[in-house]
Amino acid sequence: MTHKQRAAAAPEAEPRTDDAYLQIGEVAERTGVTQRTLRFYEEKGLLKPPTRLEGGFRLYSEDDVRRVEQIKRLQTLLGFTLADIKEMVEAEEVKMQIRAEYRRDAEVSDRRAKIAKAVEVTERQVAVIDQKLGALQEMKDHLEQKLTTYGGWLEQLDEKAVARV
Amino acid sequence: MTHKQRAAAAPEAEPRTDDAYLQIGEVAERTGVTQRTLRFYEEKGLLKPPTRLEGGFRLYSEDDVRRVEQIKRLQTLLGFTLADIKEMVEAEEVKMQIRAEYRRDAEVSDRRAKIAKAVEVTERQVAVIDQKLGALQEMKDHLEQKLTTYGGWLEQLDEKAVARV
DNA sequence: TAACACCTTAACCTTGACGGCAGGGTTAAG
DNA sequence: CTTAACCCTGCCGTCAAGGTTAAGGTGTTA
Secondary structure, three states, rough: OOOOOOOOOOOOOOOOOOOEEEEEEHHHHOOOOOOHHHHHHHOOOOOOOOEEEEOOOOOOOEEHHHHHHHHHHHHHHHOOOOOHHHHHHHHHHHHHHHHHHHOOOOOOHHHHHHHHHHHHHHHHHHHHHHHHHHHHHHHHHHHHHHHHHHHHHHHHHHHHHHHHH | OOOOOOOOOOOOOOOOOOOOEEEEHHHHHOOOHHHHHHHHHHHHOOOOOOOOOOOOOOEOHHHHHHHHHHHHHHHHHOOOHHHHHHHHHHHHHHHHHHHHHHHOOOOOHHHHHHHHHHHHHHHHHHHHHHHHHHHHHHHHHHHHHHHHHHHHHHHHHHHHHHHOO
């Protein structure tokens, strides 16, 4: 146990928004990606530039952590490229913005348009996922059919064994 | 229309096995990958070295075409790396071999072991697919829930519009 | 036999997605 | 004020998955 256990680093002025920010090392540890990768994602626009401490240290929020986890899922489980993911993330951003603006938006037609946009974006995402789901299901069916074939073979062997006794 | 429509290229000696072999250009065209990619896959062990014409031209079978298509699916739709895919392809190979050996295998216990091996390999593949299916389904559910939220918002707007009339 | 489409290997180039320093600043503790 | 633990910005390296010539051989057709 070292004598330095990093804590929430209280900024002196501005007592607002001290929601337990995380430094890059914490985030790296919690998400399992390297610091380099976090900076890289930021550079590539996958993570919005986080707030900084006076000295320049990045301060991430829990939301950022969730986003990183989302990115990892999209990447490793589903094989999206970072460019793809950036699009999705941006879509997500747009949706967040819509939510935020929703209440205080003057024109009803404007609201309607924004929601329509969000729906469109989301539906495209669903369509992509559906395509992948379909392909995966097909492969799975194929493999399971093979498994039943193997099962049949084993049964045949059993019958033979029985017949020999 | 050029004056050369490539045909099955009849080798002079050896009239056997003239099953309509395909040259690399054909295969590339039919599968949508480049010739370079086909050679690359061969180099990486994803495609077995095809038979060659005397002069060295590669001659692919329809089976090879199918395999290339499978590789593409695994890669683009599911985001497996070529290394992953190579493993799967090799597993497939093993299973083919098992099928071939199945009939003329002396010991019943040997057969049983081989089938068990095949089952094991196949089940691992299914497990991987299940994991991805799960992740995808979860994402889809999440997105669809959002869609219903948006739907609700639109309804609210409608109500307001009606109320104003 | 020439012409032309098609193929061969070999070598280098590119892009995406990071890994790994070097050289130097920042923060908290003693 | 020093020190230890963190963090910063470059900048170069690497690995995967091919793309892109270059230089030359093969196969069919005229």
